[in-house]
Amino acid sequence: MTSRFHALAWLIWALAAAISLQLAPNPLYVAVVIGIATLVVQVHGSDGPFARAFPVLLTLGVVFMVIRVALTAATTHTGIGTELFTTPSFTLPQLLGGFTVGGPVEAEVLFQAAAEGFVVVGVMAVFGAFNAVVSHYELVQSTPRAFYELGLVVTVALAFVPSTIQAVVAVREADRARTGGRVVRRGRLIRQAIPVLESGMERAVNLAESMDARGFAYGGASPLDRVAGWAGFASLLALGGAFVALVGRASTVALALGAAGVGLLLVAVWAASAARHRSRYRPRHFTTADGAMAGIAMLAPIGIAALSAWGESTLTWAASPLHWPAFAALPVIALTALLAPMIRVPPVNAAEPPDTAGRRELVSDRGSAAK
């Protein structure tokens, strides 16, 4: 489904939200941003393979947070915090760092780690929301033409992820079905990995054939393509050389090589873009509405930054000494600028096309459905 906003507008929205999170890591404000992201997904979510990106990435963020809290609680002991309980402890040998694992768990440490982890959850929520609402193909089309092939390959590969997950579920069930519901653990990994991998390979080959039959890379490499290829290769060499020179503290050489590398990279991008024979179907223009949405969204980090410069104290929160995170109206008002995508809400029928049978049936009948 085409998104109501240009991919670049969504990119700016996501960046605005991510910067706001970094500037205002107070858990209460993070919660506000996550809430806004959820709302945006509810309204603008697509029905494509990335529709489930938001819950998946959000879950991933929560998992990160839990791991982070557990590790921090086990390894950080200030000795001055409020002790909650004590776990058995042991000290790692000197070779492995020599720090102590386990011991007294302090409330301050726990809360601080949770707050930091919560910011990661927020960033994942924003990233997930971005993936759920943006049209990835449009994003590819918005990049310089030189990156089209690469971008297309990446989006196609990403689109394989949900179908691979489906395949894993189906294969696991087939494995149980074969024995009438009895689960045999030994050798299960091989039994399940091979069908998934082979089916994935077959699909990839079919897709490659389909792309070939539909004229992908039609026209072959032109002289300009070759120029682009060599310029890109030389640019990589120059940048690599610049890095080596930097490590060797030969800063003049590093500067020269770096400049050459960047120059060659620009040449490569220009040549590749000029050489493309592709034309673009209905290129999505960056409209005033897109600009307005992106502009309003950017007000959030700008507002937070201004408040921070003003001396607003509630933006960050430290667990020690123990206290509730404080809350002020102004930062929340600034964050509401992230609701900018709500200005243009798709009409109800567009969000829910009349023929939704196919979508419903996906649940029950392996994606094949009739009305």
Added chain:
Amino acid sequence: MNQPARGLTYSRVSFRYPDSPGIALRDVDLEVEGGEILLVAGGSGSGKSTLLRAANGLVPHTSGGQFSGNVLAFGRSTRTHRPRELADVVGFVHQDPEAQFVVDHVERDLAFVLENLGHEPQAMRRRVEEVLDALGIAQLRERAPTSLSSGERQRCAIAGALAAAPAALVLDEPTSQLDPQGADDVLAAIGRLNADLGTTVLLAEHRLERAAPLADRAVIFEAGSIVASPGPPAAVLAGYAGAPPVTHLARLLGWEPLPLTVRDARRLAVEAGRANRSDRSDRSDGSNGLDGCKPPPPDAPGEAQGEAPGELLLDATGVHVELGGRTVLADVSVSARQGEVIALLGRNGAGKTTLLRVLGRLLTARAGSIEGPGTVAYVPQDPNTLLFAATVRAELEQTLHLLGRRDHGDVDHWLAALDLTHLAGRHPRSLAGGERQRVAVAAVAVGGADVLLLDEPTRGMDAPSRAGLERALRAHAEAGGAVVLATHDVELAARSAGRVVVLGDGDVVASGPARTVLAGSLFAPQVLRVLPPFLTVDEVARAQGVPAAPAGRVEP
């Protein structure tokens, strides 16, 4: 380029896949004329797919292998042109509708080929609009292909192949993965394109009931060669195992000309009946066109009349299932007795698969009970989820191994029953779709379960495979087991099932002996529609006193 020649020309084309001992195509000469629909019939692995893939150079450019001869696609040789350079003259559609989308947006996916070929934006715009209308998918333009039903998806894939206005459309079993409704939609769209735009169509199909009436000419392949040269479909398919049931029926009864559709067959039946009546005006049952045969058909062996004879193996009562907050099965009761073959019919999403999974103890019902002494095993719809061993034989032995058995059990029996003995040493993944499906059935059945649950087992199968599977299932039932099939294929239900259960929106809407349930149905099998109350060609043959020739075994 000169004035392009019309049509596709194969001259002395031979091909062998890399690392394959067999020859895929052997000295094929074929002319596909501009503007016609040529139907390519033939069993799994007969070379149909290879022939089609050679039309735009996928064979040999993508596949590798040894290629000789020449294919001219509208004046361009595939020897010198790669598939991408033929994209503007040949559109290619794969059998798997899922494997053809590059962009997660229907409308933009259609434009993919146009962008690749560098069309002008204005021309692209117009072309995409026209193609959307030609396939009747304008209302799907904003959707993601993954959210569509498989029939809709296949129509979108055809539109994607058609966007560059190719003179020919090559379709490799485009309906084999679809339900009947989706298949009808797709074939109707193909017929319309041919009639309205004059698009040349090269079509390979197993499901000839629908495809044969559409074709101008047909050709039959076997082992890489043409065994019946192109000609009118009815004549070419007359002796072919995969021909529509009405064609077999007409051949049996000596009706001329051979019909391909129920409509034609019915007319012939009426004519034959009239002829009979004028011979013997005192006979009133002559209207069914059967000349001198015992009027009411005997019950098919194993057909249930009232209570089935055998012991109760599996009894599900009051099964209630909810998935994702939606009621999929509401208070469904089904039982299977020894000797029974039961067909579950119903549209997609009616709950057939779910019921099988519940019976197979893969899914726990929210309410209801599943009891009975019979052991169960479930064959999933997609055989690819199951196959992992290096050879077909190893695949079967793995099941016994998983069950903790050390013997070779019924491996040889099932290999023979499903006609896999000659494939026992092959890698399952190197087999054609219908063959893989049979391997999956064998791999599950070899475990010795009393009740076999099969989900859409004939999808993508050719006629001999189907006949072999039907025989094996009947044999399993007669040996004291039971079979439950979920299927869209009413012909399969008519031929093999004694009892039919129709599901609709999670309920049992009809249940009983196959003849009774199917007779009242809009979707009755072809023979029942032409000569009620006969269900199958075999029954008619028995009534005629002709030794029964199982469908799928009719020799030319």
